[in-house]
Amino acid sequence: MSRRTVLGPGDDCAILAPSRSAQLFTIDSMVEDVHFRLGWGPPEKLGAKSLAVNLSDVAAMGGRPGACVVNLAVRPGLGLGFFDRLYTGMRALAREAKVDIVGGNVTRADKLAITVALLGEASGAVMRRDTARPGDEIFVTGTLGDSAVGLRILVGKLKAAGKTRKVLVERHLNPTARLAAGLALARLRPHPAAIDISDGLLQDLGHILERSRVGAEIDAASVPVSAEYRAVMGDDLSLALGGGEDYELLFCLRPGRSETELARRLRVPVRRIGTIVRGRRTVVRDSRGEAALQVGGWDQLRGRL
Amino acid sequence: MSRRTVLGPGDDCAILAPSRSAQLFTIDSMVEDVHFRLGWGPPEKLGAKSLAVNLSDVAAMGGRPGACVVNLAVRPGLGLGFFDRLYTGMRALAREAKVDIVGGNVTRADKLAITVALLGEASGAVMRRDTARPGDEIFVTGTLGDSAVGLRILVGKLKAAGKTRKVLVERHLNPTARLAAGLALARLRPHPAAIDISDGLLQDLGHILERSRVGAEIDAASVPVSAEYRAVMGDDLSLALGGGEDYELLFCLRPGRSETELARRLRVPVRRIGTIVRGRRTVVRDSRGEAALQVGGWDQLRGRL
Secondary structure (H helix, E strand, O other): OOOOEEEEEOOOOOOEOOOOOOEEEEEEEEEOOOOEOHHOHHHHHHHHHHHHHHHHHHHHHHHEEEEEEEEEEOOOOOHHHHHHHHHHHHHHHHHOOOOOEEEEEEEEEEEEEEEEEEEEEEEEOEEEOOOOOOOOOOEEEOOOOHHHHHHHHHHHOOOHHHHHHHHHHHHHOOOOHHHHHHHHOOOOOOEEEEEEEEEOOHHHHHHHHHHHOOOOEEEHHOOOHHHHHHHHHHOOOOHHHHOOOOOEEEEOOOOOOHHHHHHHHOOOOOEEEEEEOOOOEEEEEEEOEEEEEOOOOOOOOOOOO | OOOEEEEEEEEEEEEOOOOOEEEEEEEEEEEEEEOOOHHHOOOHHHHHHHHHHHHHHHHHHEEEEEEEEEEEEEEEOOOHHHHHHHHHHHHHHHHOOOOEEEEEEEEEEOOOEEEEEEEEEOOOOOOOOOOOOOOOEEEEEEOOOHHHHHHHHHHHOOOOHHHHHHHHHHHHHHOOOHHHHHHHOOOOOOEEEEEEEEOOOOHHHHHHHHHHHHHHHEEEHHHHOOHHHHHOOOOOOHHHOOOOOOEEEEEEEOOOOOOHHHHHHOOOOOOEEEEEEEOEEEEEOOOEEEEEEEOOOOOOOOOOO
């Protein structure tokens, strides 16, 4: 436990020391047979991912995660050994991210569900979704679509083998929240608008556009994809544009920063993928021309795995 | 939204202004067919109760609730009208308790589940479970067991009619968190040890005893029960001692405060039910003598509704 945690688990509430800076507060949940199936990977990765998806929200605002509480809905058939391993994975990531797990609640349910509420602290400026302006350049970290391909490999809708399969599945089961990149981004002036890509590039970009009341032009050819993605998907960018669960950062900056400079500051690959424009349309240009896009993306309410 | 909420729902995280005092952090969940059945009452009461059970945790530590995030696991068959009503009930209680609902997450599931993570602020001293000392007098607010009787009426295990039924069922569906009483308690010197009675009197007392490394002697005859409880249960105190979901406060004070003085300060009936003693045993005395009790209580992992 850090010095900020006055009292951890075991009382009605955890007690945290007063916070000097603005606080960030978020909640996210992973539900069996909606977000994951147990056979897909070890419980440790499931525990870590349940925290990582929340860390990603704090990263997107440029904050430092601090303390979380966990609600565990347990179902028959899962023993203590399973939950030991799940917590081991969550704790390991918590330690790495300097998060105290300060409390929790256990309930019965028909399906396993892990819900984490996370408190973070602003490191200075908070990056928001509503500050993108026409002329801003749009960047993303890392590569997109790997997790969505990995998911489809896990459910048998796409095929891959060897290292390709391993890399893509790992991106789905064990995502990395871009905490250090988020902190570095929040130090830039003027402050970027930012979001984490959890629902798919175009859908999350759509959240920025909606909150900022602007449009965007995206150059499909510049959307970064991995060699593994190419190996499975070829030139099909649909899962890079709309796949979801990437947990990369999308951010909008006044023009003038190069990909190289940003990659150096953020310590992660950065690609410029387009521009914020006036109006409310999203235009995606590809080699065949341009298309005004119906913004779509990973919609977990749409269908079952 | 209060002045503390800088940014509410709609971004990756909510933004809260820095807190001047220590913070309280807790999470609790209500799961369909574990904690409730939909036919039992209107969605508004379900929404309110999902927040109330968290408010009770903050009340037990003498804090003021401030902001919450809500995870809603929705299942097929429940329409928008249902969730409108659920949120209406939650929002009404939030307004009354001065809580901002600052963010949320919606996921699919097989059963409806409402998980609330709540942040509060200490109003000065924080009441904990680990500060009870031998010689302390043990008090409870309100009456105990009504909610457990109400639950058994709802599932058909007990029978009642008219106003009796209504009062008991209402205590189960629409519990009141003792926020004002908690704040008043936290102003007493020396600070009381306290807990909210959510798992049943003896089980929650057990948490205080365990954390404080002490024992207790309880006078069963002084455990407060309502006329409605008596009407259904007669002299059977089992549900007052071990029923659960009362959301009353149990607290331990140095001797010398009368029930009358405490009731005036807390603005709620207060009953002295026993004494903290050395050792680790819980002894419950009734008219037939005394019995060292196996501490038991509402254990939601034990069985289905």
